Amino acid sequence: xxxxxxxxxxxxxxxxxxxxxxxxxxxxxxxxxxxxxxxxxxxxxxxxxxxxxxxxxxxxxxxxxxxxxxxxxxxxxxxxxxxxxxxxxxxxxxxxxxxxxxxxxxxxxxxxxxxxxxxxxxxxxxxxxxxxxxxxxxxxxxxxxxxxxxxxxxxxxxxxxxxxxxxxxxxxxxxxxxxxxxxxxxxxxxxxxxxxxxxxxxxxxxxxxxxxxxxxxxxxxxxxxxxxxxxxxxxxxxxxxxxxxxxxxxxxxxxxxxxxxxxxxxxxxxxxxxxxxxxxxxxxxxxxxxxxxxxxxxxxxxxxxxxxxxxxxxxxxxxxxxxxxxxxxxxxxxxxxxxxxxxx
Amino acid sequence: xxxxxxxxxxxxxxxxxxxxxxxxxxxxxxxxxxxxxxxxxxxxxxxxxxxxxxxxxxxxxxxxxxxxxxxxxxxxxxxxxxxxxxxxxxxxxxxxxxxxxxxxxxxxxxxxxxxxxxxxxxxxxxxxxxxxxxxxxxxxxxxxxxxxxxxxxxxxxxxxxxxxxxxxxxxxxxxxxxxxxxxxxxxxxxxxxxxxxxxxxxxxxxxxxxxxxxxxxxxxxxxxxxxxxxxxxxxxxxxxxxxxxxxxxxxxxxxxxxxxxxxxxxxxxxxxxxxxxxxxxxxxxxxxxxxxxxxxxxxxxxxxxxxxxxxxxxxxxxxxxxxxxxxxxxxxxxxxxxxxxxxx
DNA sequence: ACCAACAACTAAACCGATTTAGTAAGTAAG
DNA sequence: CTTACTTACTAAATCGGTTTAGTTGTTGGT
Numbered sequence: 001x002x003x004x005x006x007x008x009x010x011x012x013x014x015x016x017x018x019x020x021x022x023x024x025x026x027x028x029x030x031x032x033x034x035x036x037x038x039x040x041x042x043x044x045x046x047x048x049x050x051x052x053x054x055x056x057x058x059x060x061x062x063x064x065x066x067x068x069x070x071x072x073x074x075x076x077x078x079x080x081x082x083x084x085x086x087x088x089x090x091x092x093x094x095x096x097x098x099x100x101x102x103x104x105x106x107x108x109x110x111x112x113x114x115x116x117x118x119x120x121x122x123x124x125x126x127x128x129x130x131x132x133x134x135x136x137x138x139x140x141x142x143x144x145x146x147x148x149x150x151x152x153x154x155x156x157x158x159x160x161x162x163x164x165x166x167x168x169x170x171x172x173x174x175x176x177x178x179x180x181x182x183x184x185x186x187x188x189x190x191x192x193x194x195x196x197x198x199x200x201x202x203x204x205x206x207x208x209x210x211x212x213x214x215x216x217x218x219x220x221x222x223x224x225x226x227x228x229x230x231x232x233x234x235x236x237x238x239x240x241x242x243x244x245x246x247x248x249x250x251x252x253x254x255x256x257x258x259x260x261x262x263x264x265x266x267x268x269x270x271x272x273x274x275x276x277x278x279x280x281x282x283x284x285x286x287x288x289x290x291x292x293x294x295x296x297x298x299x300x301x302x303x304x305x306x307x308x309x310x311x312x313x314x315x316x317x318x319x320x321x322x323x324x325x326x327x328x329x330x331x332x333x334x335x336x337x338x339x340x341x342x343x344x
Numbered sequence: 345x346x347x348x349x350x351x352x353x354x355x356x357x358x359x360x361x362x363x364x365x366x367x368x369x370x371x372x373x374x375x376x377x378x379x380x381x382x383x384x385x386x387x388x389x390x391x392x393x394x395x396x397x398x399x400x401x402x403x404x405x406x407x408x409x410x411x412x413x414x415x416x417x418x419x420x421x422x423x424x425x426x427x428x429x430x431x432x433x434x435x436x437x438x439x440x441x442x443x444x445x446x447x448x449x450x451x452x453x454x455x456x457x458x459x460x461x462x463x464x465x466x467x468x469x470x471x472x473x474x475x476x477x478x479x480x481x482x483x484x485x486x487x488x489x490x491x492x493x494x495x496x497x498x499x500x501x502x503x504x505x506x507x508x509x510x511x512x513x514x515x516x517x518x519x520x521x522x523x524x525x526x527x528x529x530x531x532x533x534x535x536x537x538x539x540x541x542x543x544x545x546x547x548x549x550x551x552x553x554x555x556x557x558x559x560x561x562x563x564x565x566x567x568x569x570x571x572x573x574x575x576x577x578x579x580x581x582x583x584x585x586x587x588x589x590x591x592x593x594x595x596x597x598x599x600x601x602x603x604x605x606x607x608x609x610x611x612x613x614x615x616x617x618x619x620x621x622x623x624x625x626x627x628x629x630x631x632x633x634x635x636x637x638x639x640x641x642x643x644x645x646x647x648x649x650x651x652x653x654x655x656x657x658x659x660x661x662x663x664x665x666x667x668x669x670x671x672x673x674x675x676x677x678x679x680x681x682x683x684x685x686x687x688x
Numbered sequence: 689a690c691c692a693a694c695a696a697c698t699a700a701a702c703c704g705a706t707t708t709a710g711t712a713a714g715t716a717a718g
Numbered sequence: 719c720t721t722a723c724t725t726a727c728t729a730a731a732t733c734g735g736t737t738t739a740g741t742t743g744t745t746g747g748t
Contacts, residue, residue: 008734019698024736035695057466058406059734063703067402069445069466078431080424080630087422090448099462101413101445104434118443122401122413263634285631286424287604290611292636352704363728368706379725403704406733 007051016047023048027055061123070313071119072102073112074130081256081283081302082130085152088306089128096314098125107227109134120147126313130154133196148316150326152309154196162316164308164328168198168282171298171332172205173212175280176252178296178334180213182342184250184278188221188241190234190262191254202254202282221248230258235265242271250278250340256285259295263339274341284335294337301330351395360391367392371399405467414657415463416446417456418474425600425627425646426474429496432650433472440658442469451571453478464491470657474498477540492660494670496653498540506660508652508672512542512626515642515676516549517556519624520596522640522678524557526686528594528622532565532585534578534606535598546598546626565592574602579609586615594622594684600629603639607683618685628679638681645674 009027013020023044025034031041061067070093074082090100101124105112109132116138119127127142127149139156142149155163172189179187189206192199207217223237241248253259259281266273273279273293281288284297312326336342353371357364367388369378375385405411414437418426434444445468449456453476460482463471471486471493483500486493499507516533523531533550536543551561567581585592597603603625610617617623617637625632628641656670680686 006734009736010734020735021698021700021737022696025697028736035697037696040696054461054465056406056734058402058411059703060736061703062400062402062406062705063734063736065703076431077421077434078428080427083424083427083430084422086427087420087448090421090446091450094447099445099447099466101443102434103438103443104431106435117398121398122443260631260634267634285629287629287631287635290604290607290635291631292634350704353706354704364705365707365728365730366726369727372706379727381726384726400704403733404706406735407704407706409733 006056007053008056009053012044012048012051012053016043018044027053065123066125067123068098069122069124070098070100070310071115071122071124071127072100072129073105073115073119073127074102075107075132076104077102078104079257080285081153081300084302085130085306085309088303089310092307092310096310105132107132113138116142126150126317128152128309128313131156148313150309150312150316152305154198157197160325162312162325162327164305164312164330165198166300166305166330166332168201168332169205169208171282172202172252172254173209174205174332174334175282175296175298176206176209177212178336179250179252179278179280179340180209180215182278182340184341185215186221186246186248187250187252188223188248189252189254190223190225190237190241190258191252192227192230192258193224199254206252218246220246225258231261234258234261235268238262238265238269242269242277248277250274250280253279253281256281256283256288256297259297260285260288260291263291263295274339278341279339289335289337293339296337296340296342297335299333299335301333304330350400351397352400353397356388356392356395356397360387362388371397409467410469411467412442413466413468414442414444414654415459415466415468415471416444416473417449417459417463417471418446419451419476420448421446422448423601424629425497425644428646429474429650429653432647433654436651436654440654449476451476457482460486470494470661472496472653472657475500492657494653494656494660496649498542501541504669506656506669506671508649508656508674509542510644510649510674510676512545512676513549513552515626516546516596516598517553518549518676518678519626519640519642520550520553521556522680523594523596523622523624523684524553524559526622526684528685529559530565530590530592531594531596532567532592533596533598534567534569534581534585534602535596536571536574536602537568543598550596562590564590569602575605578602578605579612582606582609582613586613586621592621594618594624597623597625600625600627600632600641603641604629604632604635607635607639618683622685623683633679633681637683640681640684640686641679643677643679645677648674 009020009023013023022036025031026036026041026044027048072086072089077083077086093100103115105115112132113135129149129151130153131151133154139159151161151163155165176187191203194200210217225233225237253262271277280296282298283300288295288297308328353364353367357367366380369375370380370385370388371392416430416433421427421430437444447459449459456476457479473495474497475495477498483503495505495507497509499509520531535547538544554561569577569581597606615621624640626642627644632639632641652672
């Protein structure tokens with residue numbers, strides 16, 4: 001509350017009988033180019049250090065029109081995927097002298113819109129967003145303003161923006177083909193209700209894998225679940241897949257939490273994995289290699305996602321590639337474990 | 345780069361032929377208390393809305409000396425424990441109109457110190473810190489400045505500060521006693537090298553549980569590992585515990601990552617859990633209930649930790665409880681699963 | 689002796705708000 | 719017709735920096 005007034009630029013200037021201008025030049029390492037004598041520079045720098053001077057970033061940001069801050073908007077920082085990516089984003093940003101402001105949208109497009117504007121008011125220099133994909137308007141706004149931003153994980157396929165994503169399509173395609181290659185013929189998919197590009201891609205990859213093996217995708221083998229209530233819905237989903245007339249012998253889960261909850265349910269129903277049904281997961285949790293059975297997963301390169309996002313954003317912010325958008329589609333990696341029946 | 349100048353307070357004032365003062369009063373809902381006529385208030389508000397005016401938070405922050413931002417400094421946002429807590433902190437903060445700036449210290453005291461100052465320069469209104477516990481100086485500085493901050497997870501036991509932690513001592517004590525109650529007599533502990541209060545408490549809880557059962561803690565049963573190299577060190581640690589002359593029949597792991605890596609090693613060494621050795625973990629990963637075997641864990645109340653930290657911080661920031669420090673020690677919960685041998 | 693060039697600074701505007709200390713006009717009381 | 723209050727505003731300082739456009743004093747060339 002009662003912050004004692006900080007030691008400011010003005011104070012150094014007064015104490016040293018030098019103008020604010022000179023002090024500012026020197027402390028921003030623009031002393032030489034502004035012909036400040038070596039002696040004066042030394043005096044200022046030493047005095048500043050001695051008194052523990054640190055610039056007020058709000059003031060600096062206000063006058064420079066930038067804040068050395070980047071905004072990160074994600075669905076939920078508590079999700080391991082996003083927290084991993086956030087970790088590398090923050091690390092890279094920190095190395096470049098940026099601090100990151102983050103906010104979770106909780107998959108609410110309205111909140112996401114507000115957050116975008118709130119971040120802009122706070123004068124962030126750039127934004128990294130894993131969008132709900134329901135904010136066409138805000139995205140257009142950002143583009144119109146030529147505000148630097150990059151999307152990751154979720155993007156707007158029909159908009160020309162910078163983004164970094166993984167090849168979701170190929171991810172499920174590879175893993176589904178792997179199951180098919182192991183002799184599983186009736187493969188189910190438990191996924192989320194449509195709306196997100198990665199989810200759509202994962203669905204398509206699954207279907208195309210079947211088609212490549214001359215199997216017609218059965219609608220009854222595809223269960224789309226509401227994200228908010230997946231915890232409850234998944235049991236019925238599995239029961240339907242397992243006990244219907246066309247019982248499946250494998251299930252592809254399109255997210256890590258569907259997979260882990262799915263496995264819980266399978267255990268509860270005493271269905272043997274992978275004997276009765278094989279399972280695989282898109283994305284993973286860090287203990288998936290020691291669960292019973294270890295779950296075959298499509299691994300996303302979280303490090304690369306984060307670092308690429310930051311790299312692209314910094315390019316944009318520096319105006320290096322003005323106009324041209326930069327996009328990156330990263331490959332996923334299959335981690336074959338016992339749950340798909342190969343190693344048992 | 346070329347942000348077109350934003351629509352500012354001044355512009356509203358000019359367009360409406362009204363002073364900035366009046367506009368500022370009205371838009372801050374201080375119109376009535378400053379006797380601005382209802383008519384004028386309406387005009388200003390409508391005009392502002394129509395033109396999508398939003399205040400520049402840097403300018404506001406600069407003149408008010410506060411930024412509606414709270415800083416969060418944690419060891420690593422990628423760790424599930426911290427990401428969960430960070431999630432609830434951000435959620436609660438968001439509800440109160442605050443945005444959170446976060447940075448990871450990666451357990452580096454120097455970096456933590458820098459981050460604290462960097463946050464202060466950015467004029468955060470308060471700080472929430474899970475400290476490396478090596479920054480006495482900075483903590484004293486914050487106290488001296490009467491800057492609002494609250495510690496969580498790690499605190500400075502000999503300093504009078506606000507904090508919220510869990511009862512680490514009781515956590516390991518309970519879990520160790522549980523093992524003893526199941527007939528395990530030779531219980532090992534795999535933990536981190538000393539330096540952090542929670543780790544010290546967990547060690548003590550383990551020892552005291554043994555003592556309560558009239559068992560003298562054996563130094564050779566306690567292995568302290570370097571955090572940075574736990575991945576490699578843990579194999580030797582386990583081999584020593586298992587194959588020494590005084591073989592253990594149970595192992596307490598003091599963190600979730602030690603436990604999961606420990607289990608990997610035990611599997612690799614073909615040691616049966618819990619038949620040969622039972623294991624338990626302090627803290628957990630979200631899949632610990634489906635690993636093989638499910639790992640008995642001491643659960644930390646992440647929601648409560650986060651929300652309590654924010655509550656205390658807001659109290660401090662509002663000067664409600666000036667002077668008096670507020671501390672909270674939360675209870676852990678035992679989640680009994682198969683790895684401790686009870687349910688097999 | 690005079691002007692140009694340069695070295696070493698500085699005054700003041702500005703970024704976009706907030707806030708203190710007024711002011712002008714209208715009304716009511718004595 | 720003063721004096722004293724209100725009402726409804728506003729001018730200007732301030733927060734703490736950055737930056738443009740000068741200003742002085744010295745040196746060197748002719």
